[in-house]
Amino acid sequence: MTFNNIIGILEEAKAQHVLLLCHHNSDPDAVCSAYAFQSLLKKVKPDITTEIGTGQGVSRLAKNLFKYIPIKVNLKPNVDKAQAIILLDTNTIQQLGDLVEKVSKTPAPIIVVDHHAAHPETQGICKLCITNEEASSTCDIVYNFYKEQNIKPDQNEAKALFVGMAFDTRHFVLANSATFKAVSDLVDSGVNAQECLSMMAMPMDFSERVARIKGCRRAKLLKVGNWIIALSHVSAYQASAARALTDIGAHVSAVAGQKGDSIEISLRCTRDFTEKTGIHLGRDIAKPLGEYLKGMGGGHAMAAGVNGTGEIEAGLKRCLRLLKENLAKNE
Numbered sequence: 001m002t003f004n005n006i007i008g009i010l011e012e013a014k015a016q017h018v019l020l021l022c023h024h025n026s027d028p029d030a031v032c033s034a035y036a037f038q039s040l041l042k043k044v045k046p047d048i049t050t051e052i053g054t055g056q057g058v059s060r061l062a063k064n065l066f067k068y069i070p071i072k073v074n075l076k077p078n079v080d081k082a083q084a085i086i087l088l089d090t091n092t093i094q095q096l097g098d099l100v101e102k103v104s105k106t107p108a109p110i111i112v113v114d115h116h117a118a119h120p121e122t123q124g125i126c127k128l129c130i131t132n133e134e135a136s137s138t139c140d141i142v143y144n145f146y147k148e149q150n151i152k153p154d155q156n157e158a159k160a161l162f163v164g165m166a167f168d169t170r171h172f173v174l175a176n177s178a179t180f181k182a183v184s185d186l187v188d189s190g191v192n193a194q195e196c197l198s199m200m201a202m203p204m205d206f207s208e209r210v211a212r213i214k215g216c217r218r219a220k221l222l223k224v225g226n227w228i229i230a231l232s233h234v235s236a237y238q239a240s241a242a243r244a245l246t247d248i249g250a251h252v253s254a255v256a257g258q259k260g261d262s263i264e265i266s267l268r269c270t271r272d273f274t275e276k277t278g279i280h281l282g283r284d285i286a287k288p289l290g291e292y293l294k295g296m297g298g299g300h301a302m303a304a305g306v307n308g309t310g311e312i313e314a315g316l317k318r319c320l321r322l323l324k325e326n327l328a329k330n331e
């Protein structure tokens, strides 16, 4: 599955206007992969017009990048006008925020380009799913499209690809060999690594600090076998609070948050936990937990998320049960 397959679908649909969509609260990998993809498409198919859009805003960090790289994101994209829709860094339609309904009804072909495991429901409605779980970021996948087309990214495109890769790999701590090779090429083509990394060095929001500290203070600790599981809840920054808990010593963390009837749970674990137990948070925990909460869940082996409806306590209880069941299975 390659860039040429995407072009094939666009040609078949006679698409003159293509909408590139990122997940809600778009992160640097989402907006940077969309930007690099948009630029590549412009070079290969200059007649096609494109627009990058998102359902519910972009993250603070992503917004900060717009000062350095000319990325334009429409916060109110016109879904009806699109003759083809490409989802980047997004593997379920549910992640599209305000756009969910319109996108699920569109007659336009939908293409997914992502490094998260393909979701069966999404596969059902997509014309093409380019999902590579081996890739460290969506920018890695888009970088391969450039290579496949034999096109060298220009300065801004190279910067964007570098930043997306750096963000999703936590400044390359989680990067695989393919990412390091790609980064080496990008540096060769003129990217200043230190300058790009500094674009992402933003002071933490006051409210995020508070959420992380509250998340730790409220944490319920459980020992299952030799594993420490931390369960907590905060009203915002669940993912950051979950990261904080694994940073300070929990092997697995689950942090819930509630707004009205809807509940959100972020899950994180250490590499050690994944490797020794074989548990994949996205597949084994978030997905069934999402179904239980009548919503959707998914993600990576070490980082996953769930959106659904229900109460915090019941959600976390079920989450713990799933963890225990999976641990028992893998003993």
Ligand SMILES: [Mn+2]
Pocket: 029, 030, 089, 115, 137, 138, 168
């Ligand atoms: Mn990503």
